[in-house]
Each structure stands twice: as structure tokens, then as C-alpha cells.
Amino acid sequence: MCDLVYLQVTALCVYPELMKSPDFPEDTKEHARTILGGKCCGGGSLGAYSESVGVEVIRRHVAKYIEDRDGGIKCDYNNVILSGGASEAIKSVMELLNRPVDGKPVGVMVPIPQYPLYSATVAEFGMHQINYYLDEPRAWALDIPELARALEESRSTCIPRLLVVINPGNPTGSVLTRQNIEDIIKFAFENRLIIMADEVYQHNVYAADREFHSFKKVISEMGEPYNTMEMASFMSCSKGYMGECGLRGGYCELLNFDPKVKAMLFKMISAKLCSTVHGQAVMDCVVNPPKPGDPSYELYSQERDAVLSSLKERAALIAETFNSMEGFKCNQVQGAMYAFPQLELPEKAIEAAKAAGQAPDVFYAFQLLENTGICVVPGSGFGQRPGTYHFRTTILPQTPLLKEMLARMQEFHQTFIKKYQ
Ligand SMILES: Cc1ncc(COP(=O)(O)O)c(C=O)c1O
The missing domain is CATH 3.90.1150.10 (Aspartate Aminotransferase, domain 1)
Structure with a gap:
């Protein structure tokens, strides 16, 4: 995996004495200084607790990354939470929304096949798993009548509230078309479901006829009334061309969450103090990589392109x-x-x-x-x-x-x- 830039920047953050070394390109030093100098990176060290939702400058960089990725659609850094891998944020959001009604558990629609974090978390939190099957003969597409079937069958046993979509898919390797995403959004809107868009593989698209469309972008472009829907999307430094899965960096963007609900989530997170600040720094490298003209750019882009083209092969x-x-x-x-x-x-x-x-x-x-x-x-x-x-x-x-x-x-x-x- 491509890792030199991440390692250089985080090494400098962990041990700022290395700033004196001529072995580190100037832009990596500048990057490390930005992270360490960032509001909330206490005492200029990764060894201090950060603000519970993450270092502000990193959240701002995440918001900028999302805006650039989505063709300029606004992202407010106040809706971004940094986490120890996507898993931590996914679990926090599920925990937040786990509010049974009249003794009925909250229903979570989970694709089958699924990534087992979802079934495990549903079980841990006493939620109800609503399985919907992906359509294998149609390249694992997400079939709307199948979603409707699964939802209707579950209504007597739970309060359906969440719809998990993994795109690109684990374990299926599928990439949803934009039309499919629009149909899913309409379905979620009509059935008052909150979409949890697991988009940790957003850099990993290989098929010539597919591209990654974020749920945030599609929801926003669909306009009224869909652009008022609540949604949470998740990203990670574990996948893509980075593969820094042991360093535990991730983020979640919340869309259209009621301020009171969001405040509750922030409170829940604050009880855990903060996610690993080292992981936050790695996430910063993912969303704020070297730019053309920076001393590290050539090496970074070579590594990134080599990893992605080899994965494609x-x-x-x-x-x-x-x-x-x-x-x-x-x-x-x-x-x-x-x-x-x-x-x-x-x-x-x-x-x-x-x-x-x-x-x-x-x-x-x-x-x-x-x-x-x-x-x-x-x-x-x-x-x-x-x-x-x-x-x-x-x-x-x-x-x-x-x-x-x-x-x-x-x-x-x-x-x-x-x-x-
Ligand atoms: C679909 C999916 N979501 C989330 C995760 C967890 O990612 P992280 O390492 O950021 O917690 C994985 C890891 O394999 C995954 O495949």
C-alpha cells in the first residue's frame, strides 16, 4: 500500500524533533506543523486528548475533501466527527439511534451478504436485523422490490429506522450505479429510514463503466424533498490506496441531523474522551494529500497510482x-x-x-x-x-x-x- 507520506507526516507529529532532519521533505514538515498547531491539538502533541469530535483543523480538511469530491457541494465541518476507524463512528451512530418504541426494537436494514460489523453491532445493541438480499445475477445490485419485501416483513417485529448501504461493496465488490442510488434514496425517504452510507472503499473503483457516487452528492443533487433527509456517511484510512488500517483513522459526516440529536451524539462521544489523535493525523493525510508542485507530490502520486492500477489488474x-x-x-x-x-x-x-x-x-x-x-x-x-x-x-x-x-x-x-x- 501507499504509505510513505502518511508515515513521514505522522512520524514528524509523534516526534517533532525530526523537523530538524533534512531527510523529510519540507511539505511533510509543514503538514505536520499544521496538524500540531491545529486548534485543539493540545500542547502541539498527538499525545494530548483532542476535542472529543476531533481536531478542528482536521475536521475542516475533511469538510474540504468532501466538498472537492462532491463537486463543490457544501460540507460544514461541524457535521464531521473523527473516529478511530470507520467502525467506531458506525457503532456510535447505531447506538445513538437505538431507541426502541413501546418495547419494539429498532430495525436495521442490512445487505446480505454484509460486512459482519453490522450484524455484530445489531446483536450487541439488541436491535433487529432486517436482511435484504443483493441481486447476485445483476452484479449484486440493490433491488428496490427486495428492500420493500424485507421492510414489510419486518414491520410487525421492529421499528425500522436505519438502512445500511455498503458502496463499493464488501464482500461483493460491487459499485452501485447512480440510478440505483437515487432509487435507494427515494425508498428511504418514502419509508422514513436514515441511510448509513458505508463508503470506506470510495477510492477503490476499477470497472470502466462504474464510478463512485457519494450518497451525500446524490441526495443533494436530487433536491427537494430528498435533500432534507438525515444521512450518515463513513470513511476510513484503512482502505483505498492507503491501507493504514492499524492506525485507526476514520470519519463520519452527518447530514440534516436535528441539532438536539447531534448534540446527544457529541455528548456520547465525549464520554469516550476522543478517538486516537494519531489516527486523526493519518486521516488528515488522506483528505489533504500533497498537491502538484509540493516536494512529496511525485512520490505520493506514483505510489497511489501504482497501488490502484495494480489492484485493478x-x-x-x-x-x-x-x-x-x-x-x-x-x-x-x-x-x-x-x-x-x-x-x-x-x-x-x-x-x-x-x-x-x-x-x-x-x-x-x-x-x-x-x-x-x-x-x-x-x-x-x-x-x-x-x-x-x-x-x-x-x-x-x-x-x-x-x-x-x-x-x-x-x-x-x-x-x-x-x-x-
Ligand atoms: C465495509 C466496511 N466498513 C467498515 C470497515 C471498517 O473500517 P475501519 O478499519 O475504518 O474501522 C470495513 C473494514 O474492512 C469494511 O469493509
């Missing part, structure tokens, strides 16, 4: 390889970092799984691991239509390693099928 390679394997069907990896192929398992393999006390896809994943050392996550970890079997694998290994992994998988699969057919 690997995205194509993985889907092509799976589709060439008997019994596999894999949608194009349009974005994010994963492939989620469907595989047919012979009846005898399903029986062997039963005898081993495992779900068939879990059985397959264990066999793969034990025979090849390759670790994939069975589809049941994310949810899948009953009777279908998937696994998730990632495009993160470098191309030669990915090729080797796919070759080993192919060999394993042939042997597995022969054994159980």
Missing part, C-alpha cells in the same frame, strides 16, 4: 480465473478489495460437510486451508441466499502471489470435485 485477474473454473461463477470485481464467487458443491461434499458438523461452505474453506494453506472466509460469515455457497477472498496479495494462490486453488478445486463427485 488483480480485480480483473481474480474474476477471470474463478470464471474459468468449473462450478464457479464470479461477478466482476468492480470495486473494493474482494471477490465473492459462488460455487456449486457436489451432493457428496454436502453430505461430508454434514457428517463433519460443518456448513458446506465452511467445510470447503477448511479443506482448502488444510490442503493449500489458503485462508478464505466462507459465505455463511457474510450471509448468502439459502442453498447457495460462496466464499470471500481478497485481491490484496501482490500479483505474483495472487497468481500462485489462484493456481493452487484451481488444483485443489479439481481434486476436491473429483473426490466428491
Whole structure:
């Protein structure tokens, strides 16, 4: 992953003595000084607590990033909260909105397959998970009649309040079209649902016919009455070309939240003091990267472009390889970092799984691991239509390693099928 700039700037922030070193480009020093000098970065150190919602100058940079990304649509930094990874903000917003009514739990619409943070948080907070299935034959599109079905079926058991959309998708690798996003927004508006737009993979789009459209931009451009909807969107330094997942940086933008509700969220967050200030500094590097003409720009842009073009190559390679394997069907990896192929398992393999006390896809994943050392996550970890079997694998290994992994998988699969057919 591309990391030199992040490491240089954060190293300078952690140990400002390094400012004296000629090894650090001047713009990285300037950047570090901006962060450390930022209002709220107490005592010019990352080692001090920050304002609970995050260092003001970093929130301002996030707001500017959002405005530039969305073609100038206004973003008020007062609506931006910095967090220790997107996860922390996602959980805080879910906790905030978890207000059961007359003993009925709050319903959260979650895509299937989903990223397990959502099912885990729904369970932790005693909320109700409303599963809606993504449409695999249509490149994992989000189907509005399916949303309506799931919502109607849930009404007797919960108070539906949140609609989670992951775009680009984990584990599906899908990227929603603008039309699809507009339809989702209309659905949420008509059903008074708050959209939680998980957009942590916004830099990871590979398909030539797809681009990333933020929910904020689409809501804003749809105008009245949609542009008054409440929405929360989430971003992270863990993905993209950065991959700084251990440093725990993220942010959330709140749109149209009632000031009293927002105040309640800020109060909740303040009880946790603040998110890691180191992570906030990394987030600043993500939203405020070197500009053309800066000494670090060439290196930064080379690294960024190399990472993204390699991911794009690997995205194509993985889907092509799976589709060439008997019994596999894999949608194009349009974005994010994963492939989620469907595989047919012979009846005898399903029986062997039963005898081993495992779900068939879990059985397959264990066999793969034990025979090849390759670790994939069975589809049941994310949810899948009953009777279908998937696994998730990632495009993160470098191309030669990915090729080797796919070759080993192919060999394993042939042997597995022969054994159980
Ligand atoms: C869809 C999605 N949302 C959120 C996260 C969590 O991101 P973070 O590391 O910023 O907490 C992940 C991590 O894999 C993810 O895939």
C-alpha cells in the first residue's frame, strides 16, 4: 500500500524533533506543523486528548475533501466527527439511534451478504436485523422490490429506522450505479429510514463503466424533498490506496441531523474522551494529500497510482480465473478489495460437510486451508441466499502471489470435485 507520506507526516507529529532532519521533505514538515498547531491539538502533541469530535483543523480538511469530491457541494465541518476507524463512528451512530418504541426494537436494514460489523453491532445493541438480499445475477445490485419485501416483513417485529448501504461493496465488490442510488434514496425517504452510507472503499473503483457516487452528492443533487433527509456517511484510512488500517483513522459526516440529536451524539462521544489523535493525523493525510508542485507530490502520486492500477489488474485477474473454473461463477470485481464467487458443491461434499458438523461452505474453506494453506472466509460469515455457497477472498496479495494462490486453488478445486463427485 501507499504509505510513505502518511508515515513521514505522522512520524514528524509523534516526534517533532525530526523537523530538524533534512531527510523529510519540507511539505511533510509543514503538514505536520499544521496538524500540531491545529486548534485543539493540545500542547502541539498527538499525545494530548483532542476535542472529543476531533481536531478542528482536521475536521475542516475533511469538510474540504468532501466538498472537492462532491463537486463543490457544501460540507460544514461541524457535521464531521473523527473516529478511530470507520467502525467506531458506525457503532456510535447505531447506538445513538437505538431507541426502541413501546418495547419494539429498532430495525436495521442490512445487505446480505454484509460486512459482519453490522450484524455484530445489531446483536450487541439488541436491535433487529432486517436482511435484504443483493441481486447476485445483476452484479449484486440493490433491488428496490427486495428492500420493500424485507421492510414489510419486518414491520410487525421492529421499528425500522436505519438502512445500511455498503458502496463499493464488501464482500461483493460491487459499485452501485447512480440510478440505483437515487432509487435507494427515494425508498428511504418514502419509508422514513436514515441511510448509513458505508463508503470506506470510495477510492477503490476499477470497472470502466462504474464510478463512485457519494450518497451525500446524490441526495443533494436530487433536491427537494430528498435533500432534507438525515444521512450518515463513513470513511476510513484503512482502505483505498492507503491501507493504514492499524492506525485507526476514520470519519463520519452527518447530514440534516436535528441539532438536539447531534448534540446527544457529541455528548456520547465525549464520554469516550476522543478517538486516537494519531489516527486523526493519518486521516488528515488522506483528505489533504500533497498537491502538484509540493516536494512529496511525485512520490505520493506514483505510489497511489501504482497501488490502484495494480489492484485493478488483480480485480480483473481474480474474476477471470474463478470464471474459468468449473462450478464457479464470479461477478466482476468492480470495486473494493474482494471477490465473492459462488460455487456449486457436489451432493457428496454436502453430505461430508454434514457428517463433519460443518456448513458446506465452511467445510470447503477448511479443506482448502488444510490442503493449500489458503485462508478464505466462507459465505455463511457474510450471509448468502439459502442453498447457495460462496466464499470471500481478497485481491490484496501482490500479483505474483495472487497468481500462485489462484493456481493452487484451481488444483485443489479439481481434486476436491473429483473426490466428491
Ligand atoms: C465495509 C466496511 N466498513 C467498515 C470497515 C471498517 O473500517 P475501519 O478499519 O475504518 O474501522 C470495513 C473494514 O474492512 C469494511 O469493509
